[in-house]
Amino acid sequence: MIKKAILTALCLSLSVMCISETAHGFEAIYECNEQLLQKFPNVEAIKKQFGDGAKWQESTMPSIHDANLELQLKNMEHPGIEIRTLGYILEGEDRFFITLADVNKAGFVEFLGIDVGSVREDVVKKFGEPQQIDGNELIYHDEDEFTFIKFVVENGIVTEMRLNNYLD
Numbered sequence: 001m002i003k004k005a006i007l008t009a010l011c012l013s014l015s016v017m018c019i020s021e022t023a024h025g026f027e028a029i030y031e032c033n034e035q036l037l038q039k040f041p042n043v044e045a046i047k048k049q050f051g052d053g054a055k056w057q058e059s060t061m062p063s064i065h066d067a068n069l070e071l072q073l074k075n076m077e078h079p080g081i082e083i084r085t086l087g088y089i090l091e092g093e094d095r096f097f098i099t100l101a102d103v104n105k106a107g108f109v110e111f112l113g114i115d116v117g118s119v120r121e122d123v124v125k126k127f128g129e130p131q132q133i134d135g136n137e138l139i140y141h142d143e144d145e146f147t148f149i150k151f152v153v154e155n156g157i158v159t160e161m162r163l164n165n166y167l168d
Contacts, residue, residue, distance in 0.1 A: 026140075026141070026142040026143055026147075028112060028126065028127045028128070028140065028149075029140060029141070029142050029147050029148070029149055029163075030142070030147075031112060032111045032112055032149060032163055033098070033147065033163065033165065035110075035111075035112070036098050036101055036109065036163065037096075037098060039109065040083070040098060041096070042094075042096055043074055043085060043087070043096070046076055046083055046085070047076075050076060050078045050081075053078055053079070054076050054077065054078040055076070055077045055078070056074065056075065056076055057074070057075045058072070058073065058074050058075075059073045060072055060073070061073065063088070069088055069090065070088065071086055071087070071088050072085075072086070072087040072088060073085070073086055074087070079105065080103065080104055080105025080108060081101070081102065081103050081104070081105065081108045081109065082100065082101075082102040083098060083100065083101050083102075084098070084099045084100035085097065085098055085099060086099050086167060097165060097167055098163075098165065099164070099165045099166075099167060100162070100163070100164050100165070101161075101162070101163045102160070102161075102162045103115075103116060103160065103161045103162070104116060104159065104160040104161075109161070111126075111149060111161055111163065112126045112127070113126060114126055114127075114151070114158060114161065115158070115161075116158055116159060116160065116161060117157060117158065118157070118158045119156055119157060119158070120138070120151075120153045120156050120157070120158070121156075123138060123151050123153070123158060124138075127140050127149070128140075136152055136153050136154055137150050137151070137152050137153075138150070138151040138153060146165065146166045146167075147163075147164065147165045147166070148162075148163075148164050149161070149162065149163050149164075150162045150164070
């Protein structure tokens with residue numbers, strides 16, 4: 001009986017360790033968002049990383065919820081990566097969001113250690129089984145489907161990764 005209890009406790013602790021090493025589903029998506037914002041906490045960090053080789057488009061528009069709130073939209077394109085951001089100032093505080101990171105070249109951004117060139121099996125190990133498969137695309141999304149990560153896989157290799165945040 002004691003051996004069985006010890007064995008059960010050991011199995012439970014090992015399963016908890018395995019679960020905690022890999023975030024699945026929407027938890028993985030939120031973790032990727034956090035990692036992306038740590039790497040690029042503002043537009044200046046993106047400009048520093050990609051320098052003069054980046055093409056920028058900037059525009060402003062009023063918020064659909066508050067006509068007095070001006071949204072700053074900035075899109076950066078560089079060979080192998082595109083990043084779109086949304087920023088605004090609310091109550092004197094800068095707010096910054098990355099609404100899109102589309103990557104098709106290794107070495108720019110990783111999603112939980114997955115990069116362009118990673119194998120499909122590693123994606124599934126990190127993110128779990130895809131919530132949706134569309135042709136050669138593995139798609140993971142949050143509960144409300146406002147945020148998703150898509151991995152394009154060709155011949156078992158990730159060729160493109162996209163994190164998309166739909167902000168209201």
